[in-house]
Amino acid sequence: MLWVSLALLAYLLWAFENVIAKYFVNRRFSNPYVFIFIFAIAGSIGLVGLFFYDFKMPDVYSLLWILIASCLYFLGTLPFIKAMQMEEVSRVNLLWNLIPVLSLVFGFFIGDSLSVKEMTAFFLLLSGAIISSLHKEEKAFKFSKAFWLMLLSCLFYSLYAIFSRYASRSVPFFTIFFFIIFFDAIFSAISLLGIKKFRIEFFHEIKKTNYKDWLLMLLIVIFANAAIFLNQWALSKKSAAIFSSLEGFQIIFVFIIAYIFHKFNPDLLDESFERKNFILKFIAFVLMVAGVLLISA
Numbered sequence: 001m002l003w004v005s006l007a008l009l010a011y012l013l014w015a016f017e018n019v020i021a022k023y024f025v026n027r028r029f030s031n032p033y034v035f036i037f038i039f040a041i042a043g044s045i046g047l048v049g050l051f052f053y054d055f056k057m058p059d060v061y062s063l064l065w066i067l068i069a070s071c072l073y074f075l076g077t078l079p080f081i082k083a084m085q086m087e088e089v090s091r092v093n094l095l096w097n098l099i100p101v102l103s104l105v106f107g108f109f110i111g112d113s114l115s116v117k118e119m120t121a122f123f124l125l126l127s128g129a130i131i132s133s134l135h136k137e138e139k140a141f142k143f144s145k146a147f148w149l150m151l152l153s154c155l156f157y158s159l160y161a162i163f164s165r166y167a168s169r170s171v172p173f174f175t176i177f178f179f180i181i182f183f184d185a186i187f188s189a190i191s192l193l194g195i196k197k198f199r200i201e202f203f204h205e206i207k208k209t210n211y212k213d214w215l216l217m218l219l220i221v222i223f224a225n226a227a228i229f230l231n232q233w234a235l236s237k238k239s240a241a242i243f244s245s246l247e248g249f250q251i252i253f254v255f256i257i258a259y260i261f262h263k264f265n266p267d268l269l270d271e272s273f274e275r276k277n278f279i280l281k282f283i284a285f286v287l288m289v290a291g292v293l294l295i296s297a
Helices: 002-028 032-054 061-087 089-108 116-132 148-169 173-193 195-207 211-235 239-242 248-264 276-294
Strands: 134-136 142-145
Touching: 002 032, 002 061, 002 089, 002 211, 002 248, 032 061, 032 116, 032 173, 032 195, 032 211, 061 089, 061 148, 061 173, 089 116, 089 148, 089 248, 089 276, 116 134, 134 276, 142 248, 148 173, 173 195, 173 211
Parallel strands: none
Antiparallel strands: 134 142
């Protein structure tokens, strides 16, 4: 059962990455896109692996698919990091389960008929996503705007996965991985540094960072790249459908890590552990995990 260990470790690393990213966009960077830019540029450290890999340039047609996938990956990151700044990290992670919802919708529009099991899964996932976006306040429920940002992010990431999988038919995963890292840094540099206001804010934010920030940033970049590597290793041993059935563990890991951070220093994260909101998140978690399990069965 090596693939289970690999998958769980990947989800644990992604959970740490998400929680630390939440800390950065709430406590260190007032502009979350500054964090995205630094993360993308720092992430290019993974290109060092080219010195240990027998790299072969893909054909122009395959390179086009990789370029489109990289663009979608970058676009998916933008609403995600804004959602992270607006919302609790545990709720944002719950909303990643909107991806199976979008997959079912895509299938319906291209002519696939939905079985009773798939319709039930769709209902559970969508219900869980809506409940996870609700905040219980004194006299009413408040719906989080992060839901719409995560819906957009999941849309981009779903399309990214489709184009990436298509490219992998003729290009080795490691080659795609290196190009994703490279293009992500290029897209970040061109789109963000091309905006004068962003450049001003970027240099302003950089002046506030210290060596501890840079070390922590390097740590989550390593976590992110290692998680992708472990993810692909696990997928080489089991189908994506079976692998996705373990997605709920990332939500559990995020909640545990966020709770530890909260106990250590409540000011590090904006995470509510108030009883009524905890119950809402738990109900959402149960519904969405049940939906993922139905799709994966």
